[in-house]
Amino acid sequence: MKGIIFTEFITIVETQFGLDISQQMFDDANDSGIYTAVGSYDHRQLIKLIMSLSHITNIPASQLQQTYGRLVFPALLQALPIPNIEDDDTFRFIEKVEQYIHIEVKKLYPEATPPKFIFSNKTQSTMTMDYHSARCMGYVCMGLLEGCAHYFHQSLTITMQPMNADQSHVRFSLTLTGD
Known part of the structure; x- marks a missing residue:
């Protein structure tokens, strides 16, 4: 890491x-x-x-992880090579993390193992995202999602559903609740 x-x-x-x-x-x-x-x-x-x-x-450790994710989002945003985010919203940015940022991280650090996001059921106001990571830090991811929505001045309701016992696979259901 x-x-x-x-x-x-x-x-x-x-x-x-x-x-x-x-x-x-x-x-x-x-x-x-x-x-x-x-x-x-x-x-x-x-x-x-x-x-x-x-x-x-x-x-609780889960609450600390979620808070950490939310608070660390701005610092990570500054540290990562992310083009053209001025016109992004929460959903576009989250997709960009998987489609661009994780790929660039792997280029810079070949030994890195960023989480994998798989998207489904996306509409204008909802998105389902599966998080896969051997590090099992779904609550950090949840906090990062909250930090992202805050950055883009959007309200987001998030439900988190572990898909396996060790939580290396977690499903997030995201709903935008207002701008």
Whole structure:
């Protein structure tokens, strides 16, 4: 997993919970806390940090992941090579992530394994999207979808349905509820 995911997570934890909680999270996870945005790290280390933070704050790990996804969206948007998003809306941008961004990430980082999105049942106001990832971070994806809708000034209702026990396949049903 690319280091920007880790560095942004740490920044969000420090901003939302403070330096003491951040340090306690690292201590409890037996983690040095040393990450660079351009490095590559095992995603299980991020899960370990999230679980530690959940234990410290008594906030469910799923809620922390979703909040992280929502808050990290603007930083990821700035960091990624995304052409012509001025005329996009939430649905067009989400499709562009799969059709363009994930392909470009693979070109830049051949070892990267971005999630796979499969779209179905798309209308002007609804979309069904299947998320496939061995990292099983559907709640982060849900937060990213919320962050995307916020960025494009749209209201979005999202339902999330795990399609298997480990949640490596999750189905999202998205409905635009207003502009």
